Amino acid sequence: MSEENEDVKPKMNLVxxxxxxxxxxxxxxxxxxxxxxxxxxxxxxKDPGTFKFVFEGQRLNAADTPAGSDLEDGDMxxxxxxxxxxxxxxxx
Numbered sequence: 309m310s311e312e313n314e315d316v317k318p319k320m321n322l323v324x325x326x327x328x329x330x331x332x333x334x335x336x337x338x339x340x341x342x343x344x345x346x347x348x349x350x351x352x353x354k355d356p357g358t359f360k361f362v363f364e365g366q367r368l369n370a371a372d373t374p375a376g377s378d379l380e381d382g383d384m385x386x387x388x389x390x391x392x393x394x395x396x397x398x399x400x
Contacts, residue, residue, distance in 0.1 A: 320374060320381040324348045326359070330384075337375035341368050348387060359387040 319334050322344065331351050335344055341361065349356055361368045363385050368377060379385075 320379070322374065322379065323382065323384040324361075324387055325384055326352055326387040335374060337379075338373050340370065341372050341374070341377075342370035344374075345370060352387070358390060360390045362386045362388060 318337060320337060321332050321334055323330050323332050324344075326348075329352070331348065333344060333347055333351075345359065345361055346356060348361075349358055352359075363377065363379060363383065366377075368385065374383075
């Protein structure tokens, strides 16, 4: 019976890594990354928009999905701090 439920609502586990700390989130393949990102930021205790998320060197878009990005069960996504601005300005 449990196999039938899995066929109806297939889920996959994704591992999100931030500075060596890892969490596993269970998601549907067609779930927008936006929801996954928000859940990860909350579990890491960060404000929304704090991270950018990268899989195999490619940044993941909030509107994309795991299935559309060819992610598979057990794949790891890296969460890195979003850098705002850049450099500094000197005045004389």
